[in-house]
Amino acid sequence: MPVLRAATLPRRLLLSPSWIVRLNAPGRYALALAVVMASWSAAQILSQLTSSNRISGVLLAGVLVTSYLVGSGPGYAAAIVSFLIYNFYLGASIVGVAAYRAEDILLLVTFPVVAFLMGNLTGRLRDETKRTDIRQRMTAVLFEGTREFSACDDAAFIRVRLADYLAAAAQGQAFVLEDEVLCTGGGAELTPMVMSAAQALAQEASGEARSIEAAGWRVRRLSGAGVAGWRADPAPGPQEEDLLQILADAGAAAMTRAQMAAGKAGAEARARTEDLRNSLLSSISHDLRTPLAAVLASATSLQQFGDKFDAKTRQDLIATIQEEAERLNAFVTNLLHMTRLESGALDAHSAAFDLAEVIDRTRRRFERLRAHWKISFAPGEGAGLAVGDPVLFQVALANVLENAIRYSPPQSNISLSSALEEGAVVVRVADEGPGVEASELPRLFEKFYRGASAKRTPGTGLGLSIVRGVMHGMGGQAEAALRTDAKSGLVLSLTLPAAERHEEAV
Amino acid sequence: MSEDLGRLLIVDDESQIVRALTPALTAAGFKVASAAKGETALAMLANDPSDVVILDLGLPDMDGKDVIQRIREWSDCPIIVLSARDLEIEKIRALDLGADDFVNKPVGVGELLARIRAVVRGRERRFSAQPQFQFGDLEINFPARRVLVKGEEVRLTPREYQLLRILAGHAGQVVTHKQIIIAVWGSETNADAQFVRVLMAQLRQKLEAEPSSPNLLMTEPGIGYRLSCED
Numbered sequence: 034m035p036v037l038r039a040a041t042l043p044r045r046l047l048l049s050p051s052w053i054v055r056l057n058a059p060g061r062y063a064l065a066l067a068v069v070m071a072s073w074s075a076a077q078i079l080s081q082l083t084s085s086n087r088i089s090g091v092l093l094a095g096v097l098v099t100s101y102l103v104g105s106g107p108g109y110a111a112a113i114v115s116f117l118i119y120n121f122y123l124g125a126s127i128v129g130v131a132a133y134r135a136e137d138i139l140l141l142v143t144f145p146v147v148a149f150l151m152g153n154l155t156g157r158l159r160d161e162t163k164r165t166d167i168r169q170r171m172t173a174v175l176f177e178g179t180r181e182f183s184a185c186d187d188a189a190f191i192r193v194r195l196a197d198y199l200a201a202a203a204q205g206q207a208f209v210l211e212d213e214v215l216c217t218g219g220g221a222e223l224t225p226m227v228m229s230a231a232q233a234l235a236q237e238a239s240g241e242a243r244s245i246e247a248a249g250w251r252v253r254r255l256s257g258a259g260v261a262g263w264r265a266d267p268a269p270g271p272q273e274e275d276l277l278q279i280l281a282d283a284g285a286a287a288m289t290r291a292q293m294a295a296g297k298a299g300a301e302a303r304a305r306t307e308d309l310r311n312s313l314l315s316s317i318s319h320d321l322r323t324p325l326a327a328v329l330a331s332a333t334s335l336q337q338f339g340d341k342f343d344a345k346t347r348q349d350l351i352a353t354i355q356e357e358a359e360r361l362n363a364f365v366t367n368l369l370h371m372t373r374l375e376s377g378a379l380d381a382h383s384a385a386f387d388l389a390e391v392i393d394r395t396r397r398r399f400e401r402l403r404a405h406w407k408i409s410f411a412p413g414e415g416a417g418l419a420v421g422d423p424v425l426f427q428v429a430l431a432n433v434l435e436n437a438i439r440y441s442p443p444q445s446n447i448s449l450s451s452a453l454e455e456g457a458v459v460v461r462v463a464d465e466g467p468g469v470e471a472s473e474l475p476r477l478f479e480k481f482y483r484g485a486s487a488k489r490t491p492g493t494g495l496g497l498s499i500v501r502g503v504m505h506g507m508g509g510q511a512e513a514a515l516r517t518d519a520k521s522g523l524v525l526s527l528t529l530p531a532a533e534r535h536e537e538a539v
Numbered sequence: 540m541s542e543d544l545g546r547l548l549i550v551d552d553e554s555q556i557v558r559a560l561t562p563a564l565t566a567a568g569f570k571v572a573s574a575a576k577g578e579t580a581l582a583m584l585a586n587d588p589s590d591v592v593i594l595d596l597g598l599p600d601m602d603g604k605d606v607i608q609r610i611r612e613w614s615d616c617p618i619i620v621l622s623a624r625d626l627e628i629e630k631i632r633a634l635d636l637g638a639d640d641f642v643n644k645p646v647g648v649g650e651l652l653a654r655i656r657a658v659v660r661g662r663e664r665r666f667s668a669q670p671q672f673q674f675g676d677l678e679i680n681f682p683a684r685r686v687l688v689k690g691e692e693v694r695l696t697p698r699e700y701q702l703l704r705i706l707a708g709h710a711g712q713v714v715t716h717k718q719i720i721i722a723v724w725g726s727e728t729n730a731d732a733q734f735v736r737v738l739m740a741q742l743r744q745k746l747e748a749e750p751s752s753p754n755l756l757m758t759e760p761g762i763g764y765r766l767s768c769e770d
Contacts, residue, residue: 315624315626318623318624318625319597319623319624322623322644322645323553323555323556323623323644324555325644325645326556326559326621326623326644326645326646327553327555327556327558327559327645328559328645329645329646329647330556330559330560330563330645330646330647330648330651331559332647333563333647333648333649334559334560334562334563334566334648337563337648337649338562338563338566338567338648341566342562342566346562349558349562350559350562353555353558353559356555357555357559405554490599
């Protein structure tokens, strides 16, 4: 948090030294007396040296200096004292008041007039300088404040800082009240009366910026919501008041902006969730309806035109019904697995099992259902037995194959292989699809995540998350990598612990 | 059923749908071709125009709605959307872009064939440029602006007549609320679907034997209306 700086601009008017300006009233009078005494002493020395008693000029200079330094009040005092001293001096040298000369009468008038004129002029200059100083300080605070506000997106923080800045600008106390949250600056303590006035102003229906006075406080209704109040010492002039209002309004504008930005971010997040839900729903409806459409079309075709079809067409339609029903079942099973994974109810029965057999069974089922893709399997040396749940492993493998088929062109190869690596069995599935960006690899197993290039392909983004879920559920791993050979495509690997040789396969 | 109904193109990337539909459509009298991608379909149509296109909206290379738009740039062939997307906004957009009808998956071949027949017949009627429209008890004489039900003249307000005319002009086809509003109230209007509903209720009172269960002026819920020309 930056420290609030006081204005340190060069003084335009070189007036009294600052220690004199800061003097209190008795101090000023004491100073006046001291100056008079000094001028009197100087006059004495002068009259001794020049053997002249024309010392009125020196005393007059003392009055002048006093008025200049400390204002008209002490100036009058200096005038009176100087006049008395002069009288005393005259009385001491020339006997009798009657001995006054016209010159002395003139001095009697001159001393206070000079003191008045000089003091008045000085006082005005001093006041002006003081105002300029205050204004400079306020401008600096205003500048500092608006800069900080504009760099901040947190409405609550801006509220706290606005109270601080207002207090610094007013050189007094300040508060900001918004949504029942009160922030104070400069150690402000609000009396119940000020508080209730502020609340009443905050609850005013019209959002117009306006100010009221309450028990020495200036309370301003802010343009957005809430109010700001300040108490300056000494009471600020109209121009200073304007600057304070500008500061309060700048803070209010910053708070409104921050709140709108926050609201926008929230709305965007909601829109993203909504988008995700819509696309998930439409994917699920697509995945359920496509097989259903094939089943219904085939069944109604057989019903309506059955006797017109040749045996091969009939057989083909019946096969479509069977395959699509199986696909539907697989999809429903997957949804079920997802639900079980979500609820933590996945029940893995791990044991040593014959990996090659499960892989081959899955491969053959896919070959039958998806005749357009060539699925090959190369079993690795020593990778025959793995520890895991064969049913769940088949679910994982089927999802990986489904994923490979979904994203690779018909007639392309999908290569399955297994290998024994560091006490674990790794099953790899390599496709010839477009692959994904390397940066997307870690996210592929996230639920609902779909690669940037997958937007056109229908899918729920559930398959691979189920793969990872069931593999973890039985102590295995699922990883994705890009092909390292010349072809494009993705390699998904499923890892399970290898079974000890003496263990019996199930 | 062995009559030659012309060529039919199925555009769908799901091979099982093509496999399931082809035999029945062939048996019904169509020469069936298929395309799995939008670009393939457009190329096929350019070389060898089809008499009917059955189009899926979710294609791997482009959105089916863009396919409709591209086809409509040069061809007026009937397009029936067959899609698993059941969002009304999708249907309305597809129809506004010039699709003739929208059928949800899954659908039986009986219904699909009926929709195809309705669309084809509606087109024939429309493009024969006859001054008369006649279906069932309804008869419209366009030059005289006369509407007859069972031979008796029915008096329609200008708006009711406009509504009937646009539906008759697209007989068998769904006409969206938006299309109706533009035809009846013009494009510079704040009329909404509610206006259409009210006007339709008035028209049904005058034309339908039983306005509460219409068999001429059919509602497509949330989308628009259709003048039935199915027997």
